[in-house]
Every structure is written in C-alpha cells, then in structure tokens.
Amino acid sequence: MKLDACSLKSLSKMELRVLSAVEMGMKNHELVPVELIYSISKLKPSGFRKGLRQLLFNKLVHHEQRGYDGYRLTNLGYDVLALNTLLCRGSISQIGDKIGVGKESDVFLAQNEKGNKLVLKFQRLGRTSFRAVKEKRDYLKHRKSASWLYLSRLAAQIEYRCLKAFYKAELPVPKPIDANRHCICMQYIENSIQLSDATKLVNPFAVYEKCITMMEKLLKIGVVHGDFNQFNILLDEHENVFLIDFPQVISINHVDAEYYFEHDLSCLQDFFAKFDLDLCSVAQLSFQEIKKELDTSEHAKFLNLDEDVDENNSEDEGNEHMMQSSVNNVENYNDEAELDYDVEKDKCYSDIVKKVRDEWKVSESKTSRLRPNMKQSRKARQEIKSVNSFF
Template identity: 50%
Template sequence: MKLDVNALRYLSKDDFRVLTAVEMGMRNHEIVPSELIDRIAGLKHGGTYKVLRNLLKNKLVHHEATKYDGFRLTYLGYDFLAIKTLVNRGVFASVGRQIGVGKESDIFEVATEDGTVLAMKLHRLGRTSFRAVKSKRDYLAHRRSFNWLYLSRLAALKEFAFMKALGEHGFPVPTAVDCNRHCVIMSLVQGYPLVQVKELQNPDDVFDTILGLVIRLAEHGLIHCDFNEFNIMIGDDEEVTMIDFPQMVSVSHRNAQMFFDRDIECIYKFFKKRFHLSSEKCEEQDGSEINDDENGRPSFLSVQKSDGSLDKELAASGFTRKEQVEMDKYIHENAEEESSDDDDSTSEQDSEDGDEATVKISSLKIADQDSAGAPDHTLRGRDSNQPETSSEEVVRGTQLSE
C-alpha cells in the first residue's frame, strides 16, 4: 500500500488514541473486538466507533466480519503510528519521495527541521513471497496466526542495534539515528548498489575490501548472512558501505559456517561474472592472515574472534530470548530457502539488463539531490527513471510538524 502522509496531518488525537488501542489489543488478539478497543481507548459517548469508521475509510485499520468481528492494524496504520512518534521526538519534520522498494521494506527520504536529509526504512515482513512462509515453516505449524507487524518491529529493532554497534566499531555502515516500531531512521548513503555498477576503476581493490569486511565481521563474532551485490553500496571514490542487517547471526550459530561460506560465494561469483576477475585473483588473499580452504578461499574454521564479541554484546540489544529465537527462525530459514533461487535469477536478469540497470563509476557525480531507490535502503543511479529531488524539495515536502 502506498504511503500517503498527507492524511496524517488531519488525524486527531482521538484517531491516534484509537489506533494505539488497536495496536495494544493486537498484543494478544489477531482481530481486536470493537468492545475491547473502546475500553482501551476510553473515549466518551461512543466516540470510538465513529473514529473506527474514519480509520477504516483511510485504510489505517482492517475490519474483519467473517468468523470473528473486529479490527486489526494495517501496515499503513502502523506506519502512521511510527511516523507520528518520530516526528513528536523531533527526529524529522517532513517526508519526501520513496527511494527504494525491497522484498521486506520500503525506503523514503525524510528531512529534519534544519534541512538534513535522512533515510527512513519501513520494514514490511510478510508481503510478496513471504506470504507462503507460514505454510512452509514447522515452527509455525501449531500457530493459528502470525503477526507480521510484530516481526517487522523485531527486524527494525535488530537492524538498528546492529547498525549502531557496527558503526561504533568502525565498520562502513549508515549512521543509525533512531528507531520506533518497524521504522528505522538512518543517514542517507550517497552511492549506488553494487548490482547497478557496470564498471569499476579498481575492481581488485573493491573485491579485497568487500572480502575483508566479511572476514572482519567474523573476527568480531558476526556473520552478515545476506552479503551480496544488493546490500553493498559503492560511492564516487569506490568506497564500500554495508547495508541491511536484520538477518545477522553470531559465529556460534548452528548454521554459521553455511552462512559464512554463502556470503563468500556470493562475492566471488558476482565479481567473477561482472568484473571478470581471474581465477588466480579470486584465489589470492592479499594481506589476509586467514587460512584458506582447499579452493583458496577464506575458511570459516580459521577465523578467530580476535577483535571482540559483538555477537554477545548485541544479544542484550533489547531483544528477549524468545523474540531473538523467533526472529532468527523466520529470517534465516526463509533466507536458506530462497538464496539459491535469488542468486540465479538476479544474476541472469542483471546480466541481460545490464545497460539499463547499471552505471559507470568513472562518471558518477553524486550530489545531495541525486538519490533514488534500490532493493532495501539503497540508492539508485541517475539512469533510474526517477526524477531528481533536491534537499530543499524534500524539506518542502509533506510537512508533519507544526
């Protein structure tokens, strides 16, 4: 559903009070009865029912009247609750254009009162292909419902915690600004997704940098689990930025070696196909002290946690153990199932449509006003059919604060 924040300016305090009541009721109800919403909201003279009609009209709630009569939040309603909270905190004042669409998220430009442009990532677990997850997952077999809003909140909380910790330890990641519900606010990365880059001036150096990040993460006790061309940003000077962290796991995870090897394989496969790196180069590990496996690639078993234990530090990032287990099951079992299909399909599509979807680094001139969308919270190149938007235009966008 398209995010239209214009309606947010016209919602009353009672509207948000009822929205919050529905959210609270969904903690233990899939569909929240009207009577319960009325009790939680505490509006006088039956005002709750009038407000519910208005929220239903604006598609902020969904009415279920088949087997069980009641209401539930839509993603748009959840968006409004998160945005309203962040605006009240003074995190940003206006929302600009959408700059990215992923399988699990939507990304928008937002601007602060002083005109600083940030990125807002709204997690959307449960849409597209993930609708079939419930029927395929044994750990959901005995559950009558699966709360996608709850999982999206966990994904946002986890991403914010990992992004903040990685930034504090010197990793090239966006700056984590704030988080509420399923919404993460971060700095806007000035760059292009690696998948859209057709040529690099120094592909060997970029390859070594990216491979070094995988090893360095493991030395800190973490594995990205989705370290591919879609989640790596390349800047004007070919600097590398990592993005997308909800699926990260500890090196002590039972499938850690498989995830590590898969990340390594994705990098080798992409650089060999796109930038024609020689087999000899792909087998070299210049400056690396990590012992290689029989194929000349970094070996998970030889990686030592020599630079701290970020995995243990992040275990106390706000998750309960139950939440962590549930989130890990969803993210990683889903990733295992789709990884092989995604690798094949995206590589083939990328090769066929290279001229349309890629840019040359040598010609990049990224200014503040040049940013567009890509899978998850990435930016798209100028050839992306998206109109350019200046920082001033973002600030003049939909103003949400008085």
Template identity: 35%
Template sequence: MPVPAEYVQSLHPYELRILLALERLMRRYTWVPFEILKSATGFSESELTYRLGRLINMDMVRYEKTPYDGYALIFDGYDTLALHTLTKRGTIQALGTRIGVGKESEVYEAMGLGVVVLKFHRVGQRSFQAVRLKRGYMPDTGHCPWIFASSNSAKMEYEALTALHPAVSVPLPIDQNRHVVVMSFIPGVNLTQATLTEPGPILDAILDNISEAYGLGIIHGDLSEFNVMVDQEGQCWLIDWPQWVETAHPNADEILARDIRNILQYFKRKYGIDYAFDEALARVVE
C-alpha cells in the same frame, strides 16, 4: 507507500488513541473485537464508530466480520504511529521520496538533522512461513502479526548497525521505532547499478568489511551484490542487516560461506575476477 503526511498531521488525538490501543490489543487478537476496543479506549459507541470510520477511510485500519465485528491495524496505521513518534522525538521533520524498494522493505529520504534515510520493514504474509523457519527474530509459536514481525526485523537491523558502526562500513544508525530504522544517507548506488573501472579494490574492501564484522561476532546472513553500495570514490558500504547471525550460531560456517560465495561469484561473473574461495575465507576469519 507510507501514509500521506497530511493524514499524520490531521490525526485527531482520539484516533491516535485508537491506533495505540489496536497495536497493544493485536498482541492477543488477530481481529480486535469492537467491545474490547471500546473498553480499552473509554469511548462511547458512537464516538468509536465515527473515529474507526475515519481511520478505515485513511487505510490505517481494516474491518472484518470474523464472525464478530473485528478491527486490525494495517501498515499505514503502523507507519503513522512510527512517524508520529519519530517526529515527536525530533528525529525527522519531513518525509521525502521513495529511493528504494525490496521484497520486505521500502526506503525513503527524509529530513532530520540534514538528509536521512528511513527504512520501513514490511515482512509480508506470503513469505511468513519461510521467515518463521529461517529467521531468529520470529517466535516459534504464537500469534505474530506481520506488523510485529516487521518491528522485530527493524530492531534486529538497528542492533546490528549499532554494533558494527564505525568499525564496519555501514550506514550510521540514528534512531529506530517500531518497524522503521532511521540511518544516514549513503551517497552511492547499488553495486548492481555500477560499472567499476577498478573492481579488485572494491572486492578487497567488501571482504575486509566482512572480516571486521566477523571479528565483532556478526555475520550478515544475506549478503550479495544487492546489499552492497559503492560511490564514485571507491567507497563501499554493506547494507540490509536484519538477517544477521552471531558467529556462535550453529550454522555460522555455512551462512558465512554463502555470503562470501555470493560476492565472489558476482565479481567473477561481471568482472572476470577469479578469487579462490578458500583464500577469501581465510582472509575473513584470520
């Protein structure tokens, strides 16, 4: 879960300075040496030790003897920086309950100008090598901590939503900071949780949205029944866009075909709709 609200509210300006310094220095160090952090913040040894102790107790910072005394920002600390910035901008006022969780993200309701959704990207260490191989937002070489991989993922998704909305039925992008994307609330449920009385029109709408995105030069890249939401009126939305690729990508044809097949197979398996792949592909790229 994101850091408790009371921790963000009670954070001392010195502690915020330490978090910001760690964020900056972790682009060079996996574990930031104490002396380097002391120099960067300008704090005395005793002040820095005290503040680091508080941040460690709040699970915002982790300590490791590596063999030197080293410190690293972890997700609660990164959450704090993002929430602090979004609050200062006036994008959000309060964080609500968790409404979704995936392999690499958590989704929460929040209050902004009405109800909004916060998606916290969390690219995990277990999937890191696969992520580095498969995803355009990961550098081929060099130091890339999980927090920065997650930030890159969020930027990719926000960029896609900004390019697609409103031509494609996607959440309205509102703001983005670090690894958090703020978007409009979708009044529906995941396609896997719905039992459609008229599945045909929903399948048509999904293919039309894939086609609209393709016309804008964008392919979802990870589309399946888990990345579609529907409401009671038959409106659908395509969600989860961090893995999108341009239509000029060398593997664009293969990626698009996989997206389409995933959707067709789901509707055939659950609703018995036998929609020919060649016909669906032609509909998308026409």
C-alpha cells in the same frame, strides 16, 4: 491516505488514540473486537465512533465481520504509529519518495529539521509467505506463533541493533538515527548505487578488497551477515562501499554460521568474476581460523545475538513513553514485544468480550451500533479494566 508528514500531522488525537487501541488489542487478537478497542481507547462513544470511522476512511484500519465486528491495523496504520513517534521525537520532519521496494521492506527518503537526508526502512515480514519467513529466520525461538506486527518489529529491532553495533565498530554502514516499531531511520548514502548496478568500476580490485575487509571485520565482531552480496552493498561516486540490510545477521556461534559465511563469500566472488580479477592475490578468509581466535561469547554478547531478543526492550520502552504522551496517555500502553499470542490472556479476553457483547444493546441503527448500554455493561467493563492492568 498517502504516507507523508502533513497528513500525519492532521491525524487527530482521537484517531491516534483509537489507532493505538487497535494496536494494543492486536497483542492478543488478529482481529480486535470493537468492544475491546472502545474499552482500551477510553474515549466517549461519539468520539470513538468518529475516530474509528476516520481511520477506516483513511485505510489505517481494516474492518471484518468474522462472527463479530472486528478491526485490525493495516500496514499503513502501523506505519503511521511508527512515524508519529519519530515525528514527535524530532528524528524526522518530512517524508519523501519511496526509493526501494524489497521482498520484505519498503524504503523511503525522509528529512529532519536541519535538512539532513535520511532513509526510513519499514520491515514488512509477511509480505512474502508468512510460513517461509518463520522457517527462514530464527526469530521465533521457542514461540509457536507470532503476528506480522510482531515479526516485522522484531526484524527492525535486530537490524537496528546491528546497525548501531557496526557503526560503533567503524564498519562502513549508514549512521543509525532512530527506530520505532517496524521502522528504522538511518543516514541516506548520497549519490550511491547498488553494487549490482555497477557495470564499470575504476578500480574493481580495490572495491573487492574493501568488501573482503568488511566480511573479515564482521567475523571479528562475532557475526555473519547472511545476505552479503552486490544487492546489499552501496557504492558511492568515489567507489567507497557501504553495507546495508541486516535483518538476517547471525552470530558466529550459530550452527549454520559457517555455511552462510561461505555462501556470502561465493556470492561476492561470483559477482567480481566478471571483472576478470586475480582474486587469489587477496588474503583468503578462513571462518574457522578467525573463530578460533575470538572469544566468541564476549562478541556475541556485544550484539546480543545469542540472547532472546525479547529480553532487550529497554530502548523501545522509552519509545513507547513518547507514544504515550503523544496520544494523551492511552493508559496501560505497553511494549509490543508482548505481541506474541498468550492463550490464557486471550481466553480471558474472549470470555469478557462475549459478556460485554451479550450485555450491549447492539442495535441495527448505524449511530448506536457502537454505543454500550452503560448500566448493564458496568460490571463487564470493570473486568476488562482488571485485565488491562495485566499489560
């Protein structure tokens, strides 16, 4: 299935319901037992089978036998869930070409009903080494483990929160439009190139000054970009600069904040060295001096970067409500912020799933493979219901 709005609109309610059920199951399972997906979806066996088969055909879910019949979302499946929400809300109406592939993201052009050009950025943490991501980023805090779904969503959440705060603070960043799951939607900066691709500048000194001013403004609102370089600065035809890409932003209170600030500054200076400028004539930025002047606790609060990001899901709860109505109320649908692994719940689930599997008549025949023996599994299904109400 190609990532476009038309194919999304052709996704049936049933398929969407099964897809959402797989996502919910992934809160506690890397590979979700088919019985659990069936139970969460609350579909009739025939509808469930049809929906699941179609999702497999379209590569929205991946099937594996790991001692049990299990499914997980593919990147595309997770994209479809996010896009469906953005479409339902009217934030986008069309998806266009891929315009960027980063180490940890895919960037697409999109459009809304009014014809405004937009950008969709899908976080793909886990594309690089999963362990490297966990070591590099500070997302996990006290958690011992997390899935790629959880990490990607968290990265998007942080990036979107920064984008909104920076836009409000009148920094030159794309206008934030919407966000859902691991996807953020923002204004498309037309006729722009990455600063790294600019071989000639009409006024390189002015461009450098604009970049330094941006770094100073960021410090003054209590953050360090952490990846401030020529690849994350867009330059339009009038040599205006726009800052993008914020999942690695850290609070000025972070222990390594000064190190990252100095690193950002030297990257920028290295890039401008080729333009043969007298960089000393620009006011020097001192991390310590700016920090001293700030009430850093207030500024950090502004962005919530010193808080555990999981505590700040109120907006996304709204998003999930949209999702709920769009799949005809998949009951108990909840925020994926709970995606992190919970041993107690998982144990509970595994016991019940085992019970259901034992009680199901698993036939070799293709058609009856997913059909439970209704009488025998009633008790177990009731137990699943009680666990579902946990969420």
